[in-house]
Amino acid sequence: MNRYELGIVDTRNIIKTLEDVYNYDFKNYALTFFKRRVEKIILDYNLKDAEGFIQKIETEKSFFEIFLKEICVDNTEMFRDPSLWRVLKEEIFPQNIQNAVNYKIWFPEVSSGEELYSTAIILRMLNLQNNVQLIASSISELDLEKTKKGIFDPKKNEVNEANFKRIFSESDLSEFYTIENDKGLWDTSLVEKTKFIKQNIIFDDYPKGIKLILFRNQMIYYNQILQERFNKIMYNCLVPGGHLIIGNNEKIEYWNSDKDYTFINKAESIYKKKLA
Amino acid sequence: MYKAVVIGGSAGSFQVITKILSSLPKNFPLPVLLCLHRLKHVRSGFVEALSIKSKIPILEPYDKETIKSGKGYLAPSNYHMYVELNKRIALSTEEPVNHSRPSIDLTFETAALAYRDKLIGIILSGANRDGAYGLKKLKQAGGLAIVQDPNECQVKTMTEASLKQTTVDHIFTTEQIISFLTNIK
Numbered sequence: 354m355n356r357y358e359l360g361i362v363d364t365r366n367i368i369k370t371l372e373d374v375y376n377y378d379f380k381n382y383a384l385t386f387f388k389r390r391v392e393k394i395i396l397d398y399n400l401k402d403a404e405g406f407i408q409k410i411e412t413e414k415s416f417f418e419i420f421l422k423e424i425c426v427d428n429t430e431m432f433r434d435p436s437l438w439r440v441l442k443e444e445i446f447p448q449n450i451q452n453a454v455n456y457k458i459w460f461p462e463v464s465s466g467e468e469l470y471s472t473a474i475i476l477r478m479l480n481l482q483n484n485v486q487l488i489a490s491s492i493s494e495l496d497l498e499k500t501k502k503g504i505f506d507p508k509k510n511e512v513n514e515a516n517f518k519r520i521f522s523e524s525d526l527s528e529f530y531t532i533e534n535d536k537g538l539w540d541t542s543l544v545e546k547t548k549f550i551k552q553n554i555i556f557d558d559y560p561k562g563i564k565l566i567l568f569r570n571q572m573i574y575y576n577q578i579l580q581e582r583f584n585k586i587m588y589n590c591l592v593p594g595g596h597l598i599i600g601n602n603e604k605i606e607y608w609n610s611d612k613d614y615t616f617i618n619k620a621e622s623i624y625k626k627k628l629a
Numbered sequence: 630m631y632k633a634v635v636i637g638g639s640a641g642s643f644q645v646i647t648k649i650l651s652s653l654p655k656n657f658p659l660p661v662l663l664c665l666h667r668l669k670h671v672r673s674g675f676v677e678a679l680s681i682k683s684k685i686p687i688l689e690p691y692d693k694e695t696i697k698s699g700k701g702y703l704a705p706s707n708y709h710m711y712v713e714l715n716k717r718i719a720l721s722t723e724e725p726v727n728h729s730r731p732s733i734d735l736t737f738e739t740a741a742l743a744y745r746d747k748l749i750g751i752i753l754s755g756a757n758r759d760g761a762y763g764l765k766k767l768k769q770a771g772g773l774a775i776v777q778d779p780n781e782c783q784v785k786t787m788t789e790a791s792l793k794q795t796t797v798d799h800i801f802t803t804e805q806i807i808s809f810l811t812n813i814k
Contacts, residue, residue: 356762361714383693383719385711385739390723429707429722429730434672512669570708570722573692580693601672602705602720604691 357396363403364388370407375417377554379424381579387424394423422495426574428467430509431526432516433569434601437621439520442475445596445623449564450481459563459590461556461583462571463489463549466500466539467513472567473543474529478521488560490550497549503539507532556586563590569622570600588613588626597624631773631813632747633696633712634659635740637733637763639666639755641783643678645803646753650683650701652807657685659749659813661701662712664736666729666755669707676703690718704731711739727759737763746771751806753777755787765795775799775806 359367364387368379379387391406398419400406409416432438450456463469469489476482491497510526517526529540550560566587572580587597597614599622614624638646642665653661667675679701680687687701696702696716704710709721709731719739726732737750737760750767752760754777768774774797779785781802791797801809 383711383713385713385719385742386721386723389735426721426723433707436672570720573720573722577693600692600720600722602689602691602708604694 421493425464425493427465431467431513432471435516435519457486457563458565460489463491487547490552503541505537507537565596591626593628634749635662636751637664637760638753641754655684660696664704664733692720694718709735712743729759733760734763738766741767741770748772751775752791754782756784758790761790761794764791778802
């Protein structure tokens with residue numbers, strides 16, 4: 354296997370360049386992750402070394418967009434952890450959306466879109482889509498474009514289908530996509546009313562009045578400082594009684610979650626914001 | 630002088646790892662990082678199975694959990710497990726490496742960066758090449774490289790791939806691994 358190894362000093366130089374040139378601060382990304390991700394980009398784009406990377410990113414804005422896409426890790430699959438999606442389908446969605454108007458669901462980092470499309474498909478299956486406003490944001494413009502168009506990697510389909518069957522044993526996921534020239538395409542009517550928002554890295558302009566946040570396995574790429582900042586943002590944008598769902602191996606030590614949230618489902622990491 | 634042990638295993642390693650864990654004393658002085666290939670869609674049960682005979686607590690860590698001595702940290706299903714420089718666990722859902730998530734290479738490589746020459750790495754029985762590159766990085770960082778004796782392995786591919794890439798410090802049977810670890814003060 355071909356590998357390129359980036360030193361810690363080089364990694365910090367790259368972080369400094371990104372801040373100097375684009376005013377994007379990656380200091381609070383998890384260092385090991387950031388280093389590995391840049392190593393991958395250097396290899397994939399034949400940039401030779403840290404200097405090559407810095408030179409390219411300083412001179413090409415379009416390469417900075419590619420970098421932002423690469424730093425946003427794709428969702429691994431549709432309906433990751435089917436047991437969570439069963440809880441959404443059988444409890445959270447029917448109980449909260451049935452009689453709601455404009456129930457807002459926010460995906461703070463939508464990346465490759467599987468969480469968004471999984472949610473939209475369940476809502477469609479339950480015929481609740483008209484009561485919901487989906488909001489998908491990302492720091493990557495390229496990811497937003499790709500997700501809007503519904504493009505996905507059909508290599509993931511075997512897992513996608515198997516997961517879907519664990520939730521809707523009688524139905525078939527293929528009702529919701531087509532394959533054209535080895536490219537998977539979701540039925541984009543699933544997201545036609547979705548609001549797509551480009552975020553800058555500090556998320557200073559985030560949506561308000563949110564009833565449910567789905568943010569699984571993205572904060573794991575942040576260090577504790579950024580995780581803590583995100584917790585404040587999510588708490589502020591959720592309405593009292595709203596739900597927050599994070600990855601099943603995520604927990605934030607600094608988070609005074611007893612005060613702010615009721616941990617309503619430990620197996621699936623579902624929190625409910627307490628009434629003030 | 631050592632600060633951590635990292636163990637990688639795949640097909641045929643479960644009994645070996647169970648035996649090792651059941652032999653470590655309750656007050657084992659180091660943390661044990663375990664990256665074992667496992668079924669992706671079976672989230673629970675594995676940590677419980679490993680815990681039955683283990684005297685040290687085995688847990689599937691949360692992201693950014695601080696690594697502590699005398700505990701076993703098992704890479705959760707469908708996540709890579711990294712060690713951060715500040716000796717915390719970091720989880721990742723990045724693409725599989727060597728068709729594996731968790732990948733042994735990634736756990737070894739990041740542990741080597743964090744613990745340098747204070748790390749013991751052990752590769753056990755397994756059916757693919759994951760871990761070979763990680764053990765090489767561990768050795769390059771000054772760590773102690775141990776491979777289970779391929780003659781004893783149910784499946785030799787993983788240990789043989791590691792031996793091909795790295796001049797290891799020891800080729801040990803399960804009993805020798807146990808005796809080595811239990812003599813660490």
